[in-house]
Every structure is written in structure tokens, then in C-alpha cells.
Amino acid sequence: MAKLTGGGFTNLPPERPSLQAKLVRSHAAFARQEEGLFDDLFVLVLENADTGDIRGTCQIFTHVGQTWPFYSYRIGTVTKHSQALNRTFRAQILNLVNDLEGCSEVGGLFLHPNERAGGLGMLLARSRYLFIARHRARFADRILAELRGVIDEAGASPFWDGVAGRFFGMNFQEADVFNATHGNQFIADLMPKHPIYTAMLNEHARAVMGIPHPTGRAAMRMLENEGFVFEHYIDIFDGGPTMMARTDQVKTIRGAITSTVIGIGEADGAALISTGHLAEFRVAHGYARDTGEGVIVDAVTARLLNLQAGDEIVHVTR
CATH class of the missing domain: 3.40.630.30 (Gcn5-related N-acetyltransferase (GNAT))
Structure with missing residues (x-):
């Protein structure tokens, strides 16, 4: 690649x-x-x-x-005024910062x-x-x-x-x-x-x-x-x-929700679902349904992420 x-x-x-x-x-x-x-x-x-x-x-x-x-270069502006010409000049500059x-x-x-x-x-x-x-x-x-x-x-x-x-x-x-x-x-x-x-x-x-x-x-x-x-x-x-x-x-960071998986089954809310910390971190497209007590995750995503009831996930609406 x-x-x-x-x-x-x-x-x-x-x-x-x-x-x-x-x-x-x-x-x-x-x-x-x-x-x-x-x-x-x-x-x-x-x-x-x-x-x-x-x-x-x-x-x-x-x-x-x-x-x-x-x-980085920062694009800035320098402004100068000439009284003799009665004009203001603005020059664009690059500053190394x-x-x-x-x-x-x-x-x-x-x-x-x-x-x-x-x-x-x-x-x-x-x-x-x-x-x-x-x-x-x-x-x-x-x-x-x-x-x-x-x-x-x-x-x-x-x-x-x-x-x-x-x-x-x-x-x-x-x-x-x-x-x-x-x-x-x-x-x-x-x-x-x-x-x-x-x-x-x-x-x-x-x-x-x-x-x-x-x-x-x-x-x-x-x-x-x-x-x-x-x-x-x-x-x-x-x-x-x-x-x-x-x-x-x-x-995505602001909208990320931490939830507990309470079941694997029918879910219709398209989401990005992640699990695990550090080297065990995984994320996939999936579906999650919030029941108020936890989330139900679709079977395909549960298999991909090796999820089961009781696991913690961080998810966000797709």
C-alpha cells in the first residue's frame, strides 16, 4: 500500500x-x-x-x-500604511513556526x-x-x-x-x-x-x-x-x-457512548462499535439497540468482535 x-x-x-x-x-x-x-x-x-x-x-x-x-508555515498578514500615498498595503507572509x-x-x-x-x-x-x-x-x-x-x-x-x-x-x-x-x-x-x-x-x-x-x-x-x-x-x-x-x-469523540452488552440479537441502529483496550482494541461497522439498561448487538458484529453479554463497548451512531 x-x-x-x-x-x-x-x-x-x-x-x-x-x-x-x-x-x-x-x-x-x-x-x-x-x-x-x-x-x-x-x-x-x-x-x-x-x-x-x-x-x-x-x-x-x-x-x-x-x-x-x-x-509548520502559518499564513499571516502584514499591514503597512503610507501617508505620502494615502494608501494601506497588506502583504501575505509565511512564518516558520x-x-x-x-x-x-x-x-x-x-x-x-x-x-x-x-x-x-x-x-x-x-x-x-x-x-x-x-x-x-x-x-x-x-x-x-x-x-x-x-x-x-x-x-x-x-x-x-x-x-x-x-x-x-x-x-x-x-x-x-x-x-x-x-x-x-x-x-x-x-x-x-x-x-x-x-x-x-x-x-x-x-x-x-x-x-x-x-x-x-x-x-x-x-x-x-x-x-x-x-x-x-x-x-x-x-x-x-x-x-x-x-x-x-x-x-465522534463527543458522541461516543460507553455501554454494556446485555444480549446478542436483532438490532437496527447502524453504529461503529469498538471493544477492548490498547492491543485488544477492535472496531467494526455494526448494529446496536439501546434498551435503557444496556445494548443488544447484532450477531455478525458480535462474532467479529468476539462480544458476549457483560462486555463493555464504546459505540457511536454511524
Whole structure:
């Protein structure tokens, strides 16, 4: 799947040692028993229960900017007034900032191209929020999501070529691979710290600032439906938008209900149903009927999640 992303997907690099390191780090995070905010990474996967095939993946970072600095560009405005001309001038600028350091992050969402139907992308995306709801003490009060920016058919980034590429002597693909495997400290080492006036950039670079890759538009809509907003932070590599939300105000987290299963049988309320903690966490599309004393879960979902009467679940309306 990493090879199918088409590049620019920093959280899923098609490079075996990097992917292996992610899985090792995720294994350690799932094994950690103490509660609290650590620099952890959780990798979740979407499994076809009938075949056992892995058909998608997503990631949750608990506390960004702890091992490597977390850089963003913030789009701002400088206003100046000339008395001689009796005119006010407003210039758009890019500031290199660490404002989002310490947030949690949802990212790395990728669904196999053959599976992009039937709400599977929504299941994968919202599974992250149910995991956060289940393990709230392990996550920060703010959460972000970086969307991949515009990349052309040749794998080049107009934003990179117009901004950072001028300072680094490498193309976007080279920088992307280096960032995925070594972190972005080289940005701090080489990037000029003074504001960049966007009027000095070429038209192509300006046009893609804060614009998601065409394949990421659906992901942006899903984030917006969850309550994420664009607060003028963009990715330093491809100019893609960074979406922000208060963790407790994310729609799925806010709407998640903890209930006890009191029976397996007929249920008609479409829901996302999760069970288990940490490495035992599972979530599936299913049906749940609230009786006031507990919930009845449909038989198929109960089998998938190995549920029985007395088990605790966290569920949310689909």
C-alpha cells in the first residue's frame, strides 16, 4: 500500500526500514500500561475479516514535536500604511513556526484503491477517534491532521519548488524521503527564519497553498464533518492544509457512548462499535439497540468482535 500512495505521503513511506520502525514503535505504545501523555505512535489497520487481508491503515500520534521539532508555515498578514500615498498595503507572509508542538495528530490514513466504497474510509478514519475516546488520558487537548498538498503527475510539488526547494538543493521527492526517514531537523538547519512574502513566490506555488491533493478532498470533508477547521497552518513541504480541532469537541469523540452488552440479537441502529483496550482494541461497522439498561448487538458484529453479554463497548451512531 505504501507503494500505491503516489508519493508525498510522509507517514507511509515506501521504504521498508522506516515502516518497520513505525511498527516497532507502535508495538511499544500498545504495550505501555501506564496512563499519561507520552510520545507514542499507534498504527491501526483495516482487515477483511473473511480473507484476513489488510486493506487500509491509519495512524495516531499522541504528542507531536517531542523527538523532532514540528514545523509548520502559518499564513499571516502584514499591514503597512503610507501617508505620502494615502494608501494601506497588506502583504501575505509565511512564518516558520512550532505553534502546534504538543498536539496529538491523526494521519497516515490510506485505503487500498480497490476498497474505496461502502464507507470503509469512514470506518478507518473514525476508528481513530473511538480509540482516542477509549484512551483519552493518552492524548492532548488539541488534535491536528495534515492533508497532503498538490503534487503533479511527475511527483513534483509546486509549493516545494517555489519555496523550500530553492534553499535545499534537492527535489521534492528526495526531501520527502529524507524527512520520512530522518525527520525534519534539516529544515531548522537550512530554512531561513525570516518571513517569506508570498508575493515573491511564483503563481503555481501561491495557488496551491492550503489546497489538498485531489485524492484528499474526501478526507478533508470527513475532517470538517468531525469539527476540524483550517486555521491557516500549512505543510512546509507541499503546502497542504493542516486541520485543527479541540480533542473533546471532535464529533465522534463527543458522541461516543460507553455501554454494556446485555444480549446478542436483532438490532437496527447502524453504529461503529469498538471493544477492548490498547492491543485488544477492535472496531467494526455494526448494529446496536439501546434498551435503557444496556445494548443488544447484532450477531455478525458480535462474532467479529468476539462480544458476549457483560462486555463493555464504546459505540457511536454511524
